[in-house]
Structures are given as structure tokens and as C-alpha cells.
Amino acid sequence: MAANEVDVFAHEEKRNLELGGHVGFDSLPDQLVSKSVAQGFCFNILCVGETGIGKSTLMNTLFNTTFENEEASHYQSEVQLRPQTYDLQESNVNLKLTTVHTVGFGDQINKEESYKPILEYIDAQFERFLEEELKIKRSLFNCHDTRIHICLYFIAPTGHSLKSLDLVTMKKLDSKVNIIPIIAKADTVSKSELDKLKIKIMSELVSNGVQIYQFPTEDEAVAEINTSMNTHLPFAVIGSVEEIKMGNKMVKARLYPWGSVQVENENHCDFVKLREMLLRVNMEDLREQTHTRHYELYRRCKLEEMGFKDTGPDSHSFSLQETYEAKRKEFLVDLQRKEDEMRQMFVNKVKETEAELKEKEKELHERFEQLKRMHQEEKKNLEEKRRELEEEMNAFNRRRVAAETLMGQALQGCSQQPFKKDKDKKK
Amino acid sequence: MIERPETAVPSIAQRNLEGYVGFANLPNQVYRKSVKRGFEFTLMVVGESGLGKSTLINSLFLTDLYSKDYPGPSQRIKKTVQVEQSKVLIKEGGVQLTLTIVDTPGFGDAVDNSNCWQPVINYIDSKCEDFLNAESRVNRRSMPDNRVHCCLYFIAPSGHGLKPLDIEFMKRLHDKVNVIPLIAKADTLTPEECQLFKKQIMKEIQEHKIKIYEFPDTEDDEDNKLIRKIKEKMPLAVVGSNVVIEVNGKKVRGRQYPWGVAEVENGEHCDFTVLRNMLIRTHMQDLKDVTNNVHYENYRSKKLAAVTCNGVDNTKTKGQLTKSPLAQMEEERREHVMKMKKMEAEMEQVFEMKVKEKKQKLKDSEAELERRHEQMKRNLEAQYKELEEKRRVYEDEKANWEAQQRILEQQKLDASKTMEKNKKKGKIF
Numbered sequence: 001m002a003a004n005e006v007d008v009f010a011h012e013e014k015r016n017l018e019l020g021g022h023v024g025f026d027s028l029p030d031q032l033v034s035k036s037v038a039q040g041f042c043f044n045i046l047c048v049g050e051t052g053i054g055k056s057t058l059m060n061t062l063f064n065t066t067f068e069n070e071e072a073s074h075y076q077s078e079v080q081l082r083p084q085t086y087d088l089q090e091s092n093v094n095l096k097l098t099t100v101h102t103v104g105f106g107d108q109i110n111k112e113e114s115y116k117p118i119l120e121y122i123d124a125q126f127e128r129f130l131e132e133e134l135k136i137k138r139s140l141f142n143c144h145d146t147r148i149h150i151c152l153y154f155i156a157p158t159g160h161s162l163k164s165l166d167l168v169t170m171k172k173l174d175s176k177v178n179i180i181p182i183i184a185k186a187d188t189v190s191k192s193e194l195d196k197l198k199i200k201i202m203s204e205l206v207s208n209g210v211q212i213y214q215f216p217t218e219d220e221a222v223a224e225i226n227t228s229m230n231t232h233l234p235f236a237v238i239g240s241v242e243e244i245k246m247g248n249k250m251v252k253a254r255l256y257p258w259g260s261v262q263v264e265n266e267n268h269c270d271f272v273k274l275r276e277m278l279l280r281v282n283m284e285d286l287r288e289q290t291h292t293r294h295y296e297l298y299r300r301c302k303l304e305e306m307g308f309k310d311t312g313p314d315s316h317s318f319s320l321q322e323t324y325e326a327k328r329k330e331f332l333v334d335l336q337r338k339e340d341e342m343r344q345m346f347v348n349k350v351k352e353t354e355a356e357l358k359e360k361e362k363e364l365h366e367r368f369e370q371l372k373r374m375h376q377e378e379k380k381n382l383e384e385k386r387r388e389l390e391e392e393m394n395a396f397n398r399r400r401v402a403a404e405t406l407m408g409q410a411l412q413g414c415s416q417q418p419f420k421k422d423k424d425k426k427k
Numbered sequence: 428m429i430e431r432p433e434t435a436v437p438s439i440a441q442r443n444l445e446g447y448v449g450f451a452n453l454p455n456q457v458y459r460k461s462v463k464r465g466f467e468f469t470l471m472v473v474g475e476s477g478l479g480k481s482t483l484i485n486s487l488f489l490t491d492l493y494s495k496d497y498p499g500p501s502q503r504i505k506k507t508v509q510v511e512q513s514k515v516l517i518k519e520g521g522v523q524l525t526l527t528i529v530d531t532p533g534f535g536d537a538v539d540n541s542n543c544w545q546p547v548i549n550y551i552d553s554k555c556e557d558f559l560n561a562e563s564r565v566n567r568r569s570m571p572d573n574r575v576h577c578c579l580y581f582i583a584p585s586g587h588g589l590k591p592l593d594i595e596f597m598k599r600l601h602d603k604v605n606v607i608p609l610i611a612k613a614d615t616l617t618p619e620e621c622q623l624f625k626k627q628i629m630k631e632i633q634e635h636k637i638k639i640y641e642f643p644d645t646e647d648d649e650d651n652k653l654i655r656k657i658k659e660k661m662p663l664a665v666v667g668s669n670v671v672i673e674v675n676g677k678k679v680r681g682r683q684y685p686w687g688v689a690e691v692e693n694g695e696h697c698d699f700t701v702l703r704n705m706l707i708r709t710h711m712q713d714l715k716d717v718t719n720n721v722h723y724e725n726y727r728s729k730k731l732a733a734v735t736c737n738g739v740d741n742t743k744t745k746g747q748l749t750k751s752p753l754a755q756m757e758e759e760r761r762e763h764v765m766k767m768k769k770m771e772a773e774m775e776q777v778f779e780m781k782v783k784e785k786k787q788k789l790k791d792s793e794a795e796l797e798r799r800h801e802q803m804k805r806n807l808e809a810q811y812k813e814l815e816e817k818r819r820v821y822e823d824e825k826a827n828w829e830a831q832q833r834i835l836e837q838q839k840l841d842a843s844k845t846m847e848k849n850k851k852k853g854k855i856f
Binding site: 014016018019020022024025026027028029030031032033035037038039041043049062063064065066067068074084085086087088089090091092093094095103131135136137138141168178181204221222275276279280281282283284285288296300303304308309310318328329331335338339346349350355357361364368371373375378379382385389392393396400403407410 | 440441442443444445446447448449450451452453454457458459460461462466468487488489490491492506513514515517518519520521522524525530565566567607645703705707708709711712713716720726727729731732754756759760763767768770771772778781785786789791792796800803805807810811814817818821824825827830835839841
């Protein structure tokens with residue numbers, strides 16, 4: 001019995017009702033949260049930047065720990081991505097953190113293809129998730145989500161603005177991932193230069209249509225802080241795991257002859273802002289945006305590529321089953337067609353070759369017919385000659401016999417004549 | 428028991444944090460976002476009319492879902508089993524809940540109740556189907572979750588055990604939805620009768636292998652103790668009331684009898700509070716999760732397996748199901764390509780062999796003909812030679828004989844000449 005034959009009576013309007021007491025469903029968010037906490041969280045950070053710009057150091061500083069890393073050489077022939085996953089825990093929250101670094105980015109002489117491995121990696125993670133989502137028997141809630149939630153783009157503090165490689169790369173990535181641009185090694189830029197640099201960078205991004213991640217301002221709880229942070233982009237950061245003593249505390253800093261740059265001093269750099277925004281305030285939003293915006297876009301494009309549509313030519317909307325069945329039918333028809341084509345090709349080939357061979361056979365026969373005829377001719381000739389000879393021989397024999405007979409007669413006469421003569425003599 | 432899916436635990440490097448990082452705030456972020464989104468829940472109530480389903484709903488949610496303006500289904504006349512849904516929006520403590528109550532008037536009321544569960548099954552399936560279609564669209568927008576998260580099944584308080592209809596219904600629905608059986612109008616049973624009844628019911632449920640909703644174990648030992656206590660009380664015996672009565676100065680919901688008041692929210696009178704706590708305050712989210720991760724996935728995989736195995740032999744192994752239908756088609760395509768290649772190779776082979784055979788035959792007959800021709804030629808040549816020889820012999824003979832003749836002729840001539848001479852000389856007298 002088809003599902004749409006149900007006789008459903010529905011009150012169309014959604015009524016608002018007053019509660020006569022405490023029911024208790026206000027604990028729903030807590031129930032949801034405790035389930036999420038029990039399951040653990042996933043977060044994946046992609047760091048894009050030149051070799052030696054401070055990606056690993058920043059990660060170590062952000063998470064107050066030491067992640068494994070080998071120092072990369074400058075001689076990579078192409079950009080590679082190195083993902084590493086760690087289990088972190090803070091109070092009762094378990095976080096599965098994956099950091100992905102671009103190794104060899106910006107080192108090649110020809111950097112035209114530099115963005116490709118990054119794009120491929122991001123797409124591969126989307127593809128992995130999509131595959132799982134499309135399986136018949138799937139376990140989505142179990143699946144380790146490897147999609148990149150945030151891309152920190154490290155801008156070198158050297159020039160007066162963005163490099164063309166930066167613009168190209170960010171433009172290619174902005175529809176695939178949340179990008180937060182940061183100015184690395186900010187302790188090499190003076191305050192006034194920094195302000196100018198920030199303005200320059202932001203205006204270049206805007207004029208090139210690069211969409212970077214905007215901290216969300218819809219939620220009243222965080223709207224204020226987010227709006228203010230949006231104006232400080234890109235963040236100028238410094239990373240350091242070394243600590244020096246300041247007053248009676250140990251703080252993370254970089255020690256120079258002319259002073260010490262404190263990582264967590266907001267006058268010195270924007271590290272604290274970055275940490276606030278990234279981890280404390282907007283982590284969940286980053287995950288949500290990745291899933292509902294970037295992943296959906298990838299999925300939509302992929303499905304359209306495969307020929308899926310939501311509505312048919314007569315704008316009749318397809319159910320999943322119809323879509324799959326249609327695809328399957330198409331597919332089977334295609335297979336059948338290929339098979340028939342191949343068979344047909346063979347039939348033709350056989351016919352051709354048969355005709356060829358028949359031709360050859362005919363030729364052969366003709367040739368031999370010809371030879372036979374020649375042979376017959378020769379035989380006839382031979383016969384003629386033989387007859388000639390026979391005739392000549394017969395003629396000759398006749399002559400001989402005749403001559404011999406004559407001779408025989410003559411001899412007889414001759415032998416008689418002398419007899420006569422003698423007789424005559426005697427008279 | 429409903430199979431809960433296992434969580435895979437791979438081995439990954441651990442790292443200790445040496446200071447404040449800040450992601451411990453993540454749960455708060457999740458909290459905030461979920462409140463902003465709002466919540467949805469669909470509750471289905473099934474049971475014969477007059478068992479107090481509408482009253483219980485009103486009591487559970489402390490609201491007049493069914494009232495004079497919106498009468499409950501029992502108040503209406505119906506001939507066949509229908510499925511009715513009412514959507515209400517309720518707010519509490521800043522949390523918005525869109526509650527959908529699905530009622531099944533007419534269930535079990537006919538004389539012949541065969542297949543009275545079919546409309547219920549159809550409804551549940553159609554909601555899963557809607558969700559599946561929404562989930563599978565190319566352009567997905569917000570997907571409202573109208574799937575049935577929980578089904579409260581009302582058992583009449585006969586005191587003896589389950590009726591065949593109860594068993595049949597629960598068996599058919601336990602794979603599709605979370606089923607929670609309740610003993611309705613529990614104020615007609617004494618505590619002892621209630622205990623026996625519960626034991627009997629649970630025994631029958633186990634005998635028939637009915638999978639009712641199970642409370643998950645938590646990591647907290649305290650919570651687990653509570654959960655075990657609740658499990659011992661299953662199925663919950665409930666009483667509902669629309670009326671508020673004053674007892675000992677307190678206003679309580681209850682049913683007034685000449686011999687006393689049966690209080691709805693009194694744990695010694697019935698298990699209503701247990702039900703409410705479990706259903707709303709502690710396990711609402713879990714009910715939704717089990718619906719999503721177990722029942723819906725079951726529906727989906729059955730649906731998709733049917734699509735892909737359409738027209739293909741059903742001896743495919745279970746391994747097929749770990750792929751998406753598209754991946755499966757891809758694999759079938761590859762298999763087909765290989766099959767065709769093999770077929771092509773075979774046909775080629777056969778073809779080549781036949782061609783070779785024929786060519787060989789042709790060659791053989793050519794050779795044969797050549798040979799015969801050669802033979803005939805040689806034969807002819809031999810004959811020619813023979814003839815030549817004969818002629819030569821003949822010529823020789825002729826030449827010799829002619830030579831001889833010439834000599835003889837000469838002799839004759841000489842002889843006749845001599846005779847003439849002699850004659851002339853008169854030697855002859």
C-alpha cells in the first residue's frame with residue numbers, strides 16, 4: 001500500500017499554546033549538549049603559507065602544546081599537504097584536532113599550480129563525506145569528519161600588500177572553505193606600517209572579490225564582539241612557545257635586544273583576538289558554515305555533474321527513488337547499446353573477411369583454370385607434333401619399303417641377266 | 428532490544444594542554460545555536476478509544492492541546508482508522524519546541540481490526556519518505572524533521588496480559604519507531620495487581636521478541652542507578668487528568684473519587700512523573716537520535732537497496748550495501764566493461780582461428796593445385812622429350828637410310844655406267 005494513500009487529517013495552523021506549569025523541555029539544549037560532549041568534537045585547521053612563515057609555531061602557541069613537525073626544506077618540487085590528528089582535552093571537552101600544513105608552498109619557481117594540491121585536498125575531504133552520505137548502509141554520526149573547517153592564510157609581512165600568489169590562492173579557495181587571513185611574524189612590522197598594511201590588504205581582497213570569513217553578527221550574545229573583531233582583520237599574529245619571566249609570571253614572548261614581544265599582549269599583536277574568535281567564540285559557527293554552505297555547494301555541483309536534477313522537464317519533482325530508477329534505466333540501456341554495438345561490429349568484420357577470402361578463393365580457381373587451359377593447349381600441340389611424326393615416319397617407311405621392293409626387283413633382274421648373257425655367249 | 432550503533436575508536440596521538448586554550452567553551456556555543464534553531468518533536472499515541480490518550484497528552488504538556496475548541500479525536504465520529512496530526516508551538520525558558528501530536532482514532536475499535544495498524548505504518552513511512560526525499564535533493568534547504576520520534580502505546584488495564592492486537596501492533600512497529608508501552612487508566616489497578624500485570628506484560632514482550640525503546644546506559648553511575656530503577660517499572664502505568672483539584676491545600680491534577688483523589692503527579696499513585704521525566708526532561712533528545720540513526724537509516728537502506736537491486740539478481744552479498752547506489756552502478760559499469768572486453772577477446776580469438784583455418788585451407792588447396800600442375804607439366808615435358816628422342820632416332824634412321832640409298836644409287840649408276848662402257852667396247856658377244 002503506497003505511503004501517499006494515507007488519510008491524514010491535519011490541523012493546518014501551528015497553534016501557540018500557553019503552558020500551565022513547568023513541563024521540562026527547557027532541558028532539551030542540555031540534553032543535546034551532553035550528547036555532543038559525550039560524542040566528542042572534531043575540528044580541522046588548514047594552514048596555508050610559505051615555508052618558515054610560522055605555521056607550526058602558531059599552532060603550538062594557540063593550543064599550548066607541541067605538535068609534531070619536521071622542518072620543511074625549501075626544495076619541494078610541488079606543494080604537499082601534511083595532515084596530523086591529535087586528541088585534546090580541556091575540562092570535559094574532547095576535541096579531535098587535525099592540523100594540515102602546506103609543505104613547500106611558495107617555494108617553486110613556477111607557482112601557477114601551487115593552489116591545486118590544496119584545492120584537491122579540500123575537495124577530497126568533501127568527497128569522502130559525500131560518499132559516506134550516499135552509501136546505502138551508512139554511519140554518518142560515527143564518521144570522522146575530516147572536512148576543513150577553517151583555513152588560516154599566512155600573509156608575509158614583507159611587502160606593502162598581498163602577493164599575487166596570495167590573491168590567486170585565496171580566490172580559488174574562498175568558495176570552498178572559511179578563510180581567515182593573518183599577517184604572520186607581525187613583530188617585524190611597526191604599528192603605523194601595520195595599520196596601513198591591514199587597510200591595503202582588506203581593500204585588495206574586496207576589490208578582487210575574495211570572500212573571507214566574516215564573524216557572525218546575528219546572534220545577540222556574540223554580535224557585539226564579532227562586529228568589533230571584523231574590523232581588526234586581518235589579524236597580525238606572533239607565535240612563540242618560549243617563555244620569559246615578566247614580573248612574577250611566565251609569559252610567552254620573543255626576546256629581542258630592544259625589548260620582548262609578548263604573544264598575549266593585545267598591544268603587541270592580535271594573537272589573543274585570533275584565539276578568542278577561532279576557539280572561544282566561533283568554533284561551532286565555523287563548523288556549521290562548512291557543513292551548510294561549503295559542503296552543500298560542493299555536493300550540489302557534484303550531483304549536478306552526475307546528472308541529478310530536482311525537477312524533471314515538466315517541472316514534476318522527482319523523488320529519490322524515481323531519480324535513481326531513471327539513472328539505472330539509462331545506465332542499463334547504455335550497457336545494452338554498447339554490447340549490441342560490439343556484436344554488430346563483429347558481425348560486420350566477419351562478413352568483410354568472408355568476402356575477402358571468397359575473393360581470394362575465386363582468384364585461385366581462375367588462376368588454375370587458366371593454367372589448365374594452357375596445359376590443354378600444350379597437350380594438343382604435343383599431340384599434333386606426334387601425329388606429324390607418325391605421318392612422316394609412315395611416309396618414310398612406305399618409301400623405304402617401296403625402295404627396298406624396287407631394289408629387290410632390280411637385284412633379281414640383275415642376277416638373271418648375267419645368266420642370260422652367259423647363255424648368249426655359249427651359242 | 429534496539430541495536431545501538433557502535434562508535435569506532437581509532438588510535439590517535441594524545442596531547443596535553445599546558446594552559447588555557449579555550450575550546451572548552453564549545454558546548455556553550457552548541458547550546459546557544461541549538462536554542463536559536465529551536466526544537467521539533469513528534470509524538471504518536473496509539474490505543475483504543477476511551478483509554479485516556481488525549482487526557483494524558485494534556486497532562487504531559489500541561490496545556491489544553493485538546494479542548495472544547497479543538498476536540499480530541501475521541502469526540503469525533505470516525506468509521507475507519509485515521510491518522511491525525513496537530514502541531515503546536517510551546518515555549519519554556521527561552522526554548523521553543525514545535526510539538527506534533529499524532530493521534531490514531533479508530534484504532535482497535537472496529538469489530539474486525541485486521542490491518543488496523545496499516546494506516547499507522549503508512550504514516551510513519553511517509554514521513555521517512557519525505558525526509559529521505561528532502562535529504563536527497565540536489566538543492567537542500569532546511570529539512571524539517573517530521574519523523575515520528577516516539578510512539579506511546581496504550582494498553583487497556585485488563586490485569587491479565589497483552590491482547591493479540593497489542594502484540595501484533597508492537598511487533599509490526601518496533602522496527603520503525605521507538606515504541607513505549609503504557610498501562611492506561613492505571614487507577615483501576617491496585618499496586619499488587621499492577622505489579623503482576625507489568626510482570627506479565629514484560630514476559631509476553633520478551634516471548635514475542637518485541638523491541639521496545641531501551642534507555643541507554645550513561646557513563647555516570649548515579650544516572651545508571653536511576654535508569655535501572657526506571658527499567659524495573661516498565662511498562663509505566665499512567666493516569667491523566669484535565670482537572671485541578673485541591674488536596675491538603677495544594678492544587679494538584681487528579682481524579683476525584685468518593686474514596687479519595689488519585690493524584691497524577693504522585694509517584695506512589697502512578698508512574699506519570701517517571702514518564703514525563705523520561706520522555707521530556709531526560710530522553711527526548713535520545714529518542715530523536717535513535718529515530719534518526721536507527722529507524723530512519725533502516726528505512727533508507729531498505730529503500731535504496733530495493734532501487735539498486737532492481738532487475739539485478741538478488742544473490743548479491745551484503746558488501747554491496749556499503750556503497751552508494753551510484754558507486755554500485757559505477758562498479759557494475761566497470762564489471763560490464765571487463766565482461767565485454769573478455770567477450771570481445773574471445774570473439775576475436777574465435778574469429779582469428781576461423782580465419783586462420785580458412786586461410787590454411789586455401790593455402791593447402793593452392794599447394795595441391797600447384798603440385799598437380801607441376802606434375803602435369805613434367806609429364807608433358809617427359810612426353811615431349813620422348814617425342815624428341817623418337818624424332819631424333821627417326822631422323823637418324825632416315826638420314827642413314829638416305830645416305831645408304833644414295834650410295835646404292837651411286838653404285839647403281841656406276842654399275843650401269845660400266846655396263847654401258849662395256850657394251851660400247853663390244854665386250855659383250
